[in-house]
Amino acid sequence: xxxxxxxxxxxxxxxxxxxxxxxxxxxxxxxxxxxxxxxxxxxxxxxxxxxxxxxxxxxxxxxxxxxxxxxxxxxxxxxxxxxxxxxxxxxxxxxxxxxxxxxxxxxxxxxxxxxxxxxxxxxxxxxxxxxxxxxxxxxxxxxxxxxxxxxxxxxxxxxxxxxxxxxxxxxxxxxxxxxxxxxxxxxxxxxxxxxxxxxxxxxxxxxxxxxxxxxxxxxxxx
Amino acid sequence: xxxxxxxxxxxxxxxxxxxxxxxxxxxxxxxxxxxxxxxxxxxxxxxxxxxxxxxxxxxxxxxxxxxxxxxxxxxxxxxxxxxxxxxxxxxxxxxxxxxxxxxxxxxxxxxxxxxxxxxxxxxxxxxxxxxxxxxxxxxxxxxxxxxxxxxxxxxxxxxxxxxxxxxxxxxxxxxxxxxxxxxxxxxxxxxxxxxxxxxxxxxxxxxxxxxxxxxxxxxxxxxxxxxxxxxxxxxxxxxxxxxxxxxxxxxxxxxxxxxxxxxxxxxxxxxxxxxxxxxxxxxxxxxxxxxxxxxxxxxxxxxxxxxxxxxxxxxxxxxxxxxxxxxxxxxxxxxxxxxxxxxxxxxxxxxxxxxxxxxxxxxxxxxxxxxxxxxxxxxxxxxxxxxxxxxxxxxxxxxxxxxxxxxxxxxxxxxxxxxxxxxxxxxxxxxxxxxxxxxxxxxxxxxxxxxxxxxxxxxxxxxxxxxxxxxxxxxxxxxxxxxxxxxxxxxxxxxxxxxxxxxxxxxxxxxxxxxxxxxxxxxxxxxxxxxxxxxxxxxxxxxxxxxxxxxxxxxxxxxxxxxxxxxxxxxxxxxxxxxxxxxxxxxxxxxxxxxxxxxxxxxxxxxxxxxxxxxxxxxxxxxxxxxxxxxxxxxxxxxxxxxxxxxxxxxxxxxxxxxxxxxxxxxxxxxxxxxxxxxxxxxxxxxxxxxxxxxxxxxxxxxxxxxxxxxxxxxxxxxxxxxxxxxxxxxxxx
Numbered sequence: 001x002x003x004x005x006x007x008x009x010x011x012x013x014x015x016x017x018x019x020x021x022x023x024x025x026x027x028x029x030x031x032x033x034x035x036x037x038x039x040x041x042x043x044x045x046x047x048x049x050x051x052x053x054x055x056x057x058x059x060x061x062x063x064x065x066x067x068x069x070x071x072x073x074x075x076x077x078x079x080x081x082x083x084x085x086x087x088x089x090x091x092x093x094x095x096x097x098x099x100x101x102x103x104x105x106x107x108x109x110x111x112x113x114x115x116x117x118x119x120x121x122x123x124x125x126x127x128x129x130x131x132x133x134x135x136x137x138x139x140x141x142x143x144x145x146x147x148x149x150x151x152x153x154x155x156x157x158x159x160x161x162x163x164x165x166x167x168x169x170x171x172x173x174x175x176x177x178x179x180x181x182x183x184x185x186x187x188x189x190x191x192x193x194x195x196x197x198x199x200x201x202x203x204x205x206x207x208x209x210x211x212x213x214x215x216x217x218x219x220x221x222x
Numbered sequence: 223x224x225x226x227x228x229x230x231x232x233x234x235x236x237x238x239x240x241x242x243x244x245x246x247x248x249x250x251x252x253x254x255x256x257x258x259x260x261x262x263x264x265x266x267x268x269x270x271x272x273x274x275x276x277x278x279x280x281x282x283x284x285x286x287x288x289x290x291x292x293x294x295x296x297x298x299x300x301x302x303x304x305x306x307x308x309x310x311x312x313x314x315x316x317x318x319x320x321x322x323x324x325x326x327x328x329x330x331x332x333x334x335x336x337x338x339x340x341x342x343x344x345x346x347x348x349x350x351x352x353x354x355x356x357x358x359x360x361x362x363x364x365x366x367x368x369x370x371x372x373x374x375x376x377x378x379x380x381x382x383x384x385x386x387x388x389x390x391x392x393x394x395x396x397x398x399x400x401x402x403x404x405x406x407x408x409x410x411x412x413x414x415x416x417x418x419x420x421x422x423x424x425x426x427x428x429x430x431x432x433x434x435x436x437x438x439x440x441x442x443x444x445x446x447x448x449x450x451x452x453x454x455x456x457x458x459x460x461x462x463x464x465x466x467x468x469x470x471x472x473x474x475x476x477x478x479x480x481x482x483x484x485x486x487x488x489x490x491x492x493x494x495x496x497x498x499x500x501x502x503x504x505x506x507x508x509x510x511x512x513x514x515x516x517x518x519x520x521x522x523x524x525x526x527x528x529x530x531x532x533x534x535x536x537x538x539x540x541x542x543x544x545x546x547x548x549x550x551x552x553x554x555x556x557x558x559x560x561x562x563x564x565x566x567x568x569x570x571x572x573x574x575x576x577x578x579x580x581x582x583x584x585x586x587x588x589x590x591x592x593x594x595x596x597x598x599x600x601x602x603x604x605x606x607x608x609x610x611x612x613x614x615x616x617x618x619x620x621x622x623x624x625x626x627x628x629x630x631x632x633x634x635x636x637x638x639x640x641x642x643x644x645x646x647x648x649x650x651x652x653x654x655x656x657x658x659x660x661x662x663x664x665x666x667x668x669x670x671x672x673x674x675x676x677x678x679x680x681x682x683x684x685x686x687x688x689x690x691x692x693x694x695x696x697x698x699x700x701x702x703x704x705x706x707x708x709x710x711x712x713x714x715x716x717x718x719x720x721x722x723x724x725x726x727x728x729x730x731x732x733x734x735x736x737x738x739x740x741x742x743x744x745x746x747x748x749x750x751x752x753x754x755x756x757x758x759x760x761x762x763x764x765x766x767x768x769x770x771x772x773x774x775x776x777x778x779x780x781x782x783x784x785x786x787x788x789x790x791x792x793x794x795x796x797x798x799x800x801x802x803x804x805x806x807x808x809x810x811x812x813x814x815x816x817x818x819x820x821x822x823x824x825x826x827x828x829x830x831x832x833x834x835x836x837x838x839x840x841x842x843x844x845x846x847x848x849x850x851x852x853x854x855x856x857x858x859x860x861x862x863x864x865x866x867x868x869x870x871x872x873x874x875x876x877x878x879x880x881x882x883x884x885x886x887x888x889x890x891x892x893x894x895x896x897x898x899x900x901x902x903x904x905x906x907x908x909x910x911x912x913x914x915x916x917x918x919x920x921x922x923x924x925x926x927x928x929x930x931x932x933x934x935x936x937x938x939x940x941x942x943x944x945x946x947x948x949x950x951x952x953x954x955x956x
Binding site: 019034049053108109138196202203204 | 372375379380381382465466467469470556557558644645646647648649650651652653655658667782783
C-alpha cells in the first residue's frame with residue numbers, strides 16, 4: 001500500500017503523518033504542492049499545519065495549489081483521502097467535504113487531548129474501531145468550530161457521515177460536536193483531532209493507530 | 223561633531239573618544255551608527271562581559287560554549303549516524319518590545335531564538351517560555367499576559383515547534399516592564415553543526431528570506447534604555463513577525479545546510495545586517511563588504527543607515543562559495559523566497575558598506591565586535607538587603623486555619639495551574655513530546671536512541687531580590703532538580719539575565735551577586751553555561767524589576783520510556799518526602815500572601831544535599847511512580863499538585879520536632895521532592911535513601927487530601943475542591 005503526504009508551504013504535521021502511516025505499514029512519499037499529479041497512491045494525506053500561513057482564511061490558498069486539482073481527480077477515482085486539521089480545512093475549501101471550520105468559540109487556540117466517540121466504524125478509515133468506542137486524541141487548532149447549514153447537517157447526520165464526535169462539550173464550539181466527517185462515497189475523511197500524534201504509547205496513547213490500520217486493511221478503492 | 227550626534231546613537235563622550243582613537247579619524251554618520259548599535263549593551267555586553275567570564279563554560283559534553291548563535295551540548299555519544307547527537311539551545315529576552323506591543327514583541331522574540339537554533343544547522347524541536355507580569359489586579363497586566371501568550375503561541379504553533387514548558391509569574395515589580403524570555407532547543411549531529419563565520423576570501427555573502435524594511439530600526443539601542451510613560455512613541459522600534467515566512471526560511475535553510483552548500487550562516491537579530499555581517503567577519507578574522515544596492519527592500523527611500531540597522535524579521539545571512547550561489551538560489555526559489563548575493567568576504571578585515579563603487583563606511587570588523595569598552599561598574603550593597611533579611615515572620619509561622627490558607631494559596635495566580643497559558647501552545651506537534659507542560663520538566667524523545675532530553679526553565683526572583691547570591695544559586699538548583707525529578711541528568715544551562723539599570727550601584731551589586739551564585743551552582747552541579755543573553759535597563763519610571771536570572775536547563779535521560787511524572791499513579795502507593803524541612807518561611811509565597819511583603823531570610827542551599835537528591839532521583843527513577851520538586855508554597859503545594867494531576871487523594875500522617883504546622887507545610891526549604899512508590903518497590907527505594915534525610919508521609923488513595931501532623935488533623939478536604947481551586951485560579955484572576 002502506498003501513501004502520499006502532500007506538503008504545502010506551512011504544513012507542519014507532514015513528518016508526523018509520514019511516520020504514522022509508515023508505522024501502519026504504508027510505503028510513504030512526500031509530494032510537493034507544486035507537483036501536478038499525485039498518481040499511483042492508495043492514500044493521500046493532507047497534513048496539519050498552517051498552509052500559506054492561514055492567511056486570508058484557513059485552507060483557502062492551499063486549495064488553489066497545483067496539486068489540488070489532481071487530488072480532486074484522485075478522490076473522484078475513489079482513492080482514499082485523509083485530511084487532518086489544516087488538511088480538513090483544505091478539503092472543505094476544495095469542496096470535497098461540506099461545511100466550514102470557523103474560529104474556535106472563545107477565539108483561543110486550543111491544544112489538549114479530547115475524548116472522541118467513533119460514530120461510524122464501518123468506514124475504510126475506522127474499521128479497526130468499534131462503533132460507540134471512545135478514543136483520546138490531541139487537538140491543536142484555532143479554527144476547528146465545524147459549521148454546516150441545516151440541510152447539510154441533516155444529510156451528514158442522516159447518512160451516518162459524522163464519523164467522529166467530541167464525547168464531551170466540544171471545546172471549539174463545533175456544531176453537534178462534529179470532529180470528523182466523511183464524503184458520500186466514503187473515501188474522503190476530514191477530522192480536526194490528530195490521530196497521527198497518538199500512534200505510540202510513549203506519546204501517551206496509541207488510540208490514533210486505528211485510522212491508519214483501518215486504511216491499510218480496507219483502504220483499497222472499490 | 224557635536225555631542226548630540228554621538229548621543230543620538232546611544233554613545234557616550236568617552237566611547238566616542240575611544241572610537242576616534244581606534245580608527246584615527248572622525249567617523250561619518252553611517253559609521254557612527256554602526257558603532258552605536260554594535261557597542262550597545264544588547265550587542266556588546268559591555269557592562270556584563272567581565273562578570274560573565276566567571277561562568278564555567280566547558281566540560282566533557284559541551285560541544286559549543288558561548289560566542290556562537292547558540293550553545294551545543296552532547297546528548298548521545300556515537301550511537302547515531304553523522305556523529306554524536308547534540309542539542310543546540312539558547313534563551314533570549316524580548317522584554318522592551320513586549321512592554322510596548324505584547325503580541326508582536328513576544329512573537330518576534332520566539333522567531334529570533336528559533337533562527338539562532340537553525341543557524342547552527344539544528345532542527346528546532348522544542349520551545350519554552352518564561353514570562354512575568356505585574357499582578358492581575360491591573361487590567362493592563364491581564365492584557366499584556368493575553369497578548370504575550372497569543373504572540374508566543376501563534377509563532378510557535380505556526381512553525382510546528384511544540385512549546386513544551388515554561389513559567390508564568392506575577393509580581394508588581396514587573397508592572398510596566400514585563401519579561402518575555404523564550405528558549406529554543408534543536409537537534410543536530412555533531413558533524414553537521416554550522417557556525418557563523420565569514421571564511422574564505424572571495425566567497426559570496428547572501429541575504430536570504432524576507433525583504434528589508436524600516437521596522438525595528440535601532441531595536442538594540444531601544445533594548446538598552448529604561449522604559450517610561452512616553453513609550454507608546456517607540457512602537458516603530460518594535461519588529462513585526464511573520465511565522466509563515468520563518469517556516470519557509472527554516473525549511474529552505476535546513477535544505478541548503480543539509481546539502482552542504484554553505485560555509486557559514488547567521489541569523490539577523492538585534493542590529494540586523496550590521497551585527498550579523500560584522501560578527502561573521504569578526505569570528506573568522508576576515509572582512510565583509512556589502513553593496514547596499516543589492517539588498518532587496520520592502521520600501522523605497524531607505525537611507526543606508528536605516529538599511530544597515532533595520533531589524534526586519536525572518537532574514538538570514540549566508541557565506542557561500544561562488545559555485546554554490548545558483549544552487550542555493552534555486553532551493554530558495556522552490557520555497558518562494560528571495561536569496562540575493564549582496565557582497566563578498568574580503569581579506570582586509572574591514573566591515574565595508576558600499577553603494578555601487580562608492581564606499582559609504584569601512585571599519586575594521588574587530589573594532590565593532592571586540593573593542594567595545596568593558597565596564598566594571600561600581601557596585602554597593604543596597605540598604606534593603608540587611609533590613610529585609612531580618613524580618614519578623616512570626617505571624618506567618620503561627621498562622622492557623624490551614625485548610626482556608628491552603629485553598630487560598632493554591633488559587634493565587636503564581637501557584638495555580640498554568641493551563642490557561644499552555645493550552646494555547648501546541649505541545650504535541652512533532653511527535654516527540656513524552657512529558658507535556660504542567661510538570662517539573664518537559665521530556666522529549668530523541669531519534670535513533672532510547673534516550674530522551676528533559677527541559678526546564680526556572681527562577682524565583684523573590685529569592686534573588688532578597689539574597690541575590692543565594693537566589694542565583696537556587697535558580698540553577700531548582701532547574702536541575704526539576705530535570706532530575708523526571709529521571710534525567712542535568713547537563714548544561716543557558717540563561718537570560720534580566721536586571722535593572724547597571725549604572726546604578728545597587729542594581730550592579732544584584733547582578734554581580736546573582737551571577738556569582740549562579741557560577742558557584744553551575745560548578746557544583748557540573749552544568750556549564752553555553753550562552754545566554756543579558757537584558758539590562760528593565761525599569762519603568764526609574765523603578766527596577768526584581769533581579770531575574772532565568773535559567774534554561776537541558777538534561778538527558780537514558781531510558782525515555784521510564785521518565786517520571788508528577789501525578790500520583792496508584793491507590794496504596796507510599797508517599798515520601800525526600801530532604802530536610804527547616805523553619806524557612808522567609809521569602810515564601812505564604813508570607814507574601816498573608817502580609818503582601820517580600821522579606822525574611824531566603825532558604826538555605828547546601829550543594830552537597832542538593833546533589834545527593836539529584837543522584838537519588840536519577841538513579842532510582844525506574845522505581846518511582848511519581849516525583850515532584852518542592853518549591854514555591856512548600857510541601858503541601860507539591861502534594862496537592864501531585865494529587866490533582868493524578869486524580870488521586872492522599873492520606874498522610876507524620877511528626878516533626880520543632881516545626882509549627884504552618885512551617886511544616888509551607889516552608890520553602892530547598893533540596894526536597896515528594897515521591898510516590900509502589901509498595902513492592904519500597905524496600906529498594908528505602909535502601910537507596912539510606913544516606914538521605916527523608917520522611918514517610920503516608921499513602922495515595924481515596925478522594926480526599928487528609929493530613930495529620932504531630933497528632934493534629936490539619937487538612938481533610940475533598941480533592942475535587944482543591945483541584946478546582948488550583949485549576950481555575952489563574953482564569954478567575956483574569
